[in-house]
Amino acid sequence: MSALPPLTSIRAFEAVARHLSFTRAAEELGMTQAAVSYQIRILEERVGAPLFLRRPRQIALSETGARLAPDVTKAFDTLRETFADSRGLVDGMLSISSVPTFASHWLAANIGLFQLANPEIAVRVEASPHLVDFGTEEFDVAIRATSRLQDGLVWNLLLKAEFAPMLSPRLVEEYQVRDPADLLRVPQITPDDPWLYAWLELAGVSVPPTPDRPFSRLGSQNLEAAAAIAGRGVAMVTPAFYADDVASGRLVQPFDITGWDGHGYYLTYPEARRNSPKIKAFRDWIVPATEGLRSSQGRSE
Known part of the structure; x- marks a missing residue:
């Protein structure tokens, strides 16, 4: 199989053949007229025949050029359509990586509203604690819980990760939880949770030493809240995510103090x-849509 001529030369030929003008082809390609003429000469040398007939103030395709032009134009039209279709697929699919807690407690219930408002955009959501590398992974946006805002990225605050103790109504009564110090008698789902000790200090409770016995860690708010709903103990969670559980009586936030x-x-x-x-469409939707979460915050002491 013989090698193709340089693509730059083929591209220049296609543009000149379409416009029948070196000047207009040069403008389209962002090249000088001299550079276009040079590329055509390279192609003519490879083909072994003139491709254009130079006439005063106009050019015309030679017999060889006229035979080549339709197939070359068709090939470039196919390429344009292929890349246009690919661009449409890329522009029409929004890939979101989200930490699991936000994905399950807000995004899953509300992403359908974004799609209703933007029916031309399909959405793919991956719930994972994995930190996305936008340079190597095919995600458009990420939702992360962090306090370290990395350079080179835009950061839009959706809500503060406030924390407060929550437990089942049964445990509130069983352990007679009336004051913050009463929580020390209730089993802790994650006994070494730093949020627990920070909250106790905020509530003016002397912080006990971290237990030195082995214990389990569930590792996510989702699992800890599920354990709290099941009556296994106190979970330190972000109240904004569990308003429905409190409203339905599955969980109780016994104190208004939030850290x-x-x-x-x-x-x-x-x-x-x-x-x-x-x-931009997703940002312009999600920032106002989470305003209710942010407006319920700010009660920290």
Whole structure:
């Protein structure tokens, strides 16, 4: 199989053949007229025949050029359509990586509203604690719980990761939880949870030493809240995520005191892509949509 001529030369030929003008082809390609003429000469040398007939103030395709032009134009039309279709698929799919707690307690219940407002955008959500590398992974945006805002990314605060103790109504009565210190008598789902000790200090309770016996860690708010609902103990969770559980009586937040250590749930994406239409559409939807979560906060002492 013989090698193709340089693609730059083929591209220049296609443009000149379409416009029948070196000047207009040069403008389209962002090249000088001399550079276009040079590329055509390279192609003519490879073909072994003139491709254009130079006439005063106009050019015309030679016999060889006229035979080549339709197939070359068709090939470039196919490439244009292929890349246009690919661009449409990329622009029409929004890939979101979200920490599991936010994904399960807010995003899953509300993402359908975004799709109703933006029917031209399909959505793929992956719930994972994994930190996305936008340079190597095919995600458009991520929702992360962090206090360290990395350079090169845009960070939109969705809500502060406040924390407070929650437990089942049965345990509230069983252990007669009336004051913050009463929580020390209740089993702790994660006994070494730093949120627990920070909250106790905030509530003016002397902090007991960390237990030195072995214990289990569930590792996520989702699992800890599920254990609390099941009556296994006190869980330190973000109240904004569990308003429905409190309203339904599955959980109780016995005290209004909430703590905050600087962590927040953020929508983040590369600065270079901040004007991508699908990212802008999602940002312009989710920031106002989470306003209710943020407005319920700010009660920390």
